[in-house]
Amino acid sequence: MKVLVVDDERGVRNSLKDILEYENVEAAVAENGIAALELFRKHSFDLVFCDIKMPGIDGIEVLEKMQAINSDIPVVMISGHGNIDTAVECIKKGAYDFIEKPLDLNRILITMRNAGDRTALVKETKKLQRKVFRHHEMIGDSEGIRRVRDIIERVAPTDARILVTGQNGTGKELVARLLHGKSGRSSGAFVEVNCAAIPSELIESELFGHEKGSFTSAVKQHKGKFEQANGGTLFLDEIGDMSPAAQAKVLRALQENKILRVGGDKDIQVDVRVIAATNKNLREEIEKGNFREDLYHRISVILIQVPSLNERRGDIPLLAEHFIREICEEYSVPKKEITEAAIAELEKLMWTGNIREFRNVIERLIILCDRRIDSKDVKAYANPLFV
Numbered sequence: 001m002k003v004l005v006v007d008d009e010r011g012v013r014n015s016l017k018d019i020l021e022y023e024n025v026e027a028a029v030a031e032n033g034i035a036a037l038e039l040f041r042k043h044s045f046d047l048v049f050c051d052i053k054m055p056g057i058d059g060i061e062v063l064e065k066m067q068a069i070n071s072d073i074p075v076v077m078i079s080g081h082g083n084i085d086t087a088v089e090c091i092k093k094g095a096y097d098f099i100e101k102p103l104d105l106n107r108i109l110i111t112m113r114n115a116g117d118r119t120a121l122v123k124e125t126k127k128l129q130r131k132v133f134r135h136h137e138m139i140g141d142s143e144g145i146r147r148v149r150d151i152i153e154r155v156a157p158t159d160a161r162i163l164v165t166g167q168n169g170t171g172k173e174l175v176a177r178l179l180h181g182k183s184g185r186s187s188g189a190f191v192e193v194n195c196a197a198i199p200s201e202l203i204e205s206e207l208f209g210h211e212k213g214s215f216t217s218a219v220k221q222h223k224g225k226f227e228q229a230n231g232g233t234l235f236l237d238e239i240g241d242m243s244p245a246a247q248a249k250v251l252r253a254l255q256e257n258k259i260l261r262v263g264g265d266k267d268i269q270v271d272v273r274v275i276a277a278t279n280k281n282l283r284e285e286i287e288k289g290n291f292r293e294d295l296y297h298r299i300s301v302i303l304i305q306v307p308s309l310n311e312r313r314g315d316i317p318l319l320a321e322h323f324i325r326e327i328c329e330e331y332s333v334p335k336k337e338i339t340e341a342a343i344a345e346l347e348k349l350m351w352t353g354n355i356r357e358f359r360n361v362i363e364r365l366i367i368l369c370d371r372r373i374d375s376k377d378v379k380a381y382a383n384p385l386f387v
Contacts, residue, residue: 001116002026002044006036006062007051007078012101016049019108033057037065045073047115049099049108052079052086060093067094072122074115078103138174139322140315144307148175155302156182161254163239163299164277166306169356172277173237175304180233185273188232193225195246196238203246205262208253214263226259226270233273239299240280240291251295274299309351309358316347319355323362324373336366341375349382 003020005027007013013029020027028043030036032054040048048066052059063075074096079086087098096118097111138149155162156179164172173192180190198206205215209224225234236242242250253259254274258267276299285291309316320338328335351357361382369377 001046001112002028003112004028004030004036004039004043004045004048004050006030006033006048006054006059008032008054009051012051012078012103016103016108019105020112023109023112025112033059033062033065036062037069040066040069040073046119047096047112048073048075050075050077052077052090053081060090063090063093063095072119074118076111076115137322138171138178139319140312141318142307142312142315144312145315148304148306151302151304152178152182155179157184159183159273160301161273161299162275162302162304163282163296164275164304164306165282166277166279167308167354168279169354170306170308171355172279172306173235175306176233176235176237176275176277179275180235180273183233183273185232189229190233190235191225191229192235192237194237196241200243200246203243204249207246208249208259208261209264210262211264214261218263221261224259224261226253226272227268229272230270231272233275236274236276236299238278239276240278240282240285244290244292247292247295251292251298254295254298276300309354313347316358317343319358320346320362323359324366327359327363327366331366333366334371336369336371336373338365338373339375342373342378345375345378346382 003025005013005016005020006029007016008031010031013031017027017029028039028045030039033056036048036050039045050059050062050066054062057065059077059079063077066073066075071094075094076097076099077087077090077095078099078101080101090098096115099107099111138145152175162176162179164175166172176192177190180186193206195203205218205222205224207224207226209222209227210218212218212221236250249259253270256267257270257272259270260267282291282296282300286293286296320343324336324338346358346361353360364381365373365377368381
C-alpha cells in the first residue's frame with residue numbers, strides 16, 4: 001500500500017509517516033497543496049491523508065483537484081479546527097473520511113485498512129467491468145457485421161421485438177446483450193432462457209412461474225422468467241424448439257402484457273421487451289406445423305441475420321488479435337504473436353462452429369504454442385482431432 005501524507009506541520013507529517021512505515025506501508029509526504037498535487041499526478045497512491053488548514057491552497061481545494069484527477073483514490077481529511085459543518089462539507093466534496101487532531105493511532109489504522117479494502121474493491125470492480133465489456137464487443141469490420149451494428153444502433157432504443165437468426169456459435173446472444181445494453185432498459189435485468197435446454201413439461205413453469213402446490217414438486221411459489229425480467233429484457237434463445245403449448249402462452253403474454261402462473265388464478269402485469277433467437281428457419285417450421293405463424297409475426301418486428309464466420313473471413317485477423325489479447329490476459333501470460341502466415345492458414349479453414357469454434361482454436365494455440373504462433377502451429381493444432 002502507498003499513502004500520501006499532506007500537512008504543513010512537520011511534526012504531524014513525520015509522526016504519521018513513522019506510524020505508516022511501522023505498519024509496513026510506503027509513505028510519501030508533502031508540506032503544502034501544490035507539492036501534494038504534483039506527487040499525486042506523478043505517482044500512484046492507494047490513500048491520501050490531507051490537512052485542511054494549509055497556506056496557499058487549502059485542503060478542501062486539494063481534495064477537489066485530486067477528485068478531478070482520480071476520484072477512485074480515497075482522501076481522508078484531517079484537521080485540528082474541525083466541526084460538524086466542516087466534516088459534512090468534506091464528505092460532500094468526495095472525502096472518504098474526516099479525522100480530528102490530535103490523531104488517534106487506532107482510528108488511523110482502522111481508516112487506512114477500510115480505505116485499502118475500498119480501493120481494492122474498486123480496482124476489482126473495474127477489472128470485472130472491463131472483462132464484461134470485452135465479452136460484449138462485436139469484433140469485425142466486414143459488410144455483414146457493419147450491417148448488424150447499424151441495425152442494433154437503430155432499434156436498441158426502441159421497444160420493438162426482435163428475432164435474431166443465424167447458425168450456432170455466430171453470436172446471437174451477443175447481439176441480444178448489445179441490444180439490451182444500448183436500450184432504455186439497460187438498468188433492468190437481462191434474463192436468458194434457453195428454450196431447447198428446458199424439458200417441454202417444465203417450460204411453462206420456467207417462463208411464467210408457478211404457485212405453491214400447483215404440482216407435486218411445487219413446494220413453494222416460483223417467479224418465472226417473465227416476472228424476473230420485468231422492466232428489462234427477456235431473451236428467448238432457440239425459440240424454434242419451444243413446445244406448442246408454451247408458444248400459445250407466450251403469444252398471450254406478448255399480446256396482453258400479462259402472464260398467469262401455473263396453478264394461479266390471477267393475471268400478473270409485466271413490462272418486458274422480448275428478443276428471440278433461433279438457428280432454425282421458422283418459415284419452414286411454420287409450414288411443418290411446428291411453429292405458430294401468429295407468434296412468428298409477434299416476435300419478428302425486426303429481423304437481424306447474424307452472418308457465419310465463413311461469410312466474414314475478412315474479420316479473422318481482427319478476431320484473432322482480439323481473442324489472443326483476451327485469453328492471454330485471462331491466463332496472465334505475455335501476449336503471444338501470430339504471424340501473417342498463421343492468419344492465412346486460419347482463413348482457409350471451414351468454421352462450422354463459427355466464433356465459438358474459432359475462440360476455442362485460438363485458446364488451444366495459446367496453450368500449446370511458444371511465444372509465436374505460426375502456420376505450422378495452425379496446421380498441427382487447429383483440428384480438434386490433432387491428438
